[in-house]
Amino acid sequence: xxxxxxxxxxxxxxxxxxxxAQLTSTAPLPRDSLVRQxxxxxxxxxxxxxxxxxxxxxxxxxxIYDKKQEQHPKFxxxxxxxxxxxxxKALPIITVMTIPWILGELHGYSLVYKEWDKYGYAxxxxxAALFILFTDFxxxxxxxxxxxxxxxxxxHKLHHKWIVCTPFASHAFHPVDGYLQSLPYHLAVxxxxxxxxxxxxxxxxxxxxxVMIHDGEYVASNPVVNGAAHHxxxxxxxxxxxxxxxxxxxxxxxxxxxxxxxxxxxxRRNSKTVQASQARHIxxxxxxxxRTKKQQ
Numbered sequence: 450x451x452x453x454x455x456x457x458x459x460x461x462x463x464x465x466x467x468x469x470a471q472l473t474s475t476a477p478l479p480r481d482s483l484v485r486q487x488x489x490x491x492x493x494x495x496x497x498x499x500x501x502x503x504x505x506x507x508x509x510x511x512x513i514y515d516k517k518q519e520q521h522p523k524f525x526x527x528x529x530x531x532x533x534x535x536x537x538k539a540l541p542i543i544t545v546m547t548i549p550w551i552l553g554e555l556h557g558y559s560l561v562y563k564e565w566d567k568y569g570y571a572x573x574x575x576x577a578a579l580f581i582l583f584t585d586f587x588x589x590x591x592x593x594x595x596x597x598x599x600x601x602x603x604x605h606k607l608h609h610k611w612i613v614c615t616p617f618a619s620h621a622f623h624p625v626d627g628y629l630q631s632l633p634y635h636l637a638v639x640x641x642x643x644x645x646x647x648x649x650x651x652x653x654x655x656x657x658x659x660v661m662i663h664d665g666e667y668v669a670s671n672p673v674v675n676g677a678a679h680h681x682x683x684x685x686x687x688x689x690x691x692x693x694x695x696x697x698x699x700x701x702x703x704x705x706x707x708x709x710x711x712x713x714x715x716x717r718r719n720s721k722t723v724q725a726s727q728a729r730h731i732x733x734x735x736x737x738x739x740r741t742k743k744q745q
Contacts, residue, residue, distance in 0.1 A: 509616035532617035542624035550635035587633035678708035
């Protein structure tokens with residue numbers, strides 16, 4: 450992140466803070482000021498995630514999303530706007546909660562490094578694979594624990610309001626939910642080394658992936674990759690497929706549910722009969738599940 454902030458300080462923030470100092474007749478905040486760094490990080494991260502969210506989800510909705518899914522009986526009135534409104538409320542709060550982790554990176558407490566060959570070129574690929582596996586494992590357990598009765602209603606239930614998702618559901622969650630599920634991405638570089646550009650590329654990738662698993666387009670029936678079909682099963686049937694990138698930990702910990710052809714086949718997926726059957730299942734199962742959670 451320091452390479453990004455160096456660029457932004459040089460071309461944006463130095464002049465902004467100089468102008469603010471002139472207007473207030475005070476000394477400009479130095480680059481190493483925690484106040485300046487925190488303010489700059491908020492502006493950058495919030496602008497980035499808002500642009501990335503609306504840009505990626507918007508493109509996905511325009512060119513990929515199967516809009517016939519909006520005719521599903523469990524698709525809410527004005528749902529797309531509700532998803533965007535929910536995300537818009539959550540993102541600034543998540544940004545504030547994220548800033549301490551980025552400050553830790555900027556001040557050298559993480560294991561992010563600059564030299565491409567510091568650990569050998571092969572390690573660049575190894576570290577990317579480690580990042581995917583580590584974050585997938587952590588998010589699996591964060592997500593699964595969020596379904597615990599004592600946690601679910603407080604932070605994760607909001608995301609399950611979107612039973613039939615659009616790409617805009619990707620970031621439409623309670624702020625604490627979004628922060629907890631993003632935490633492993635920040636924690637990773639405090640546990641094992643990563644090159645700064647590999648880390649930045651993976652950070653962009655995970656945001657795209659979050660949109661992709663909510664886009665309702667099931668490109669391939671892959672038993673390992675936790676794609677949109679697997680995540681659709683999670684939203685429809687609730688207690689399955691908690692993983693983010695792979696099905697590995699769902700298989701290990703017995704929470705895997707294989708998507709059926711009714712999920713993969715577009716014509717069957719959009720069948721009124723199939724959708725009515727899914728709606729009946731949800732109407733029957735969900736109240737019972739939520740009642741159980743309240744009792745516990």
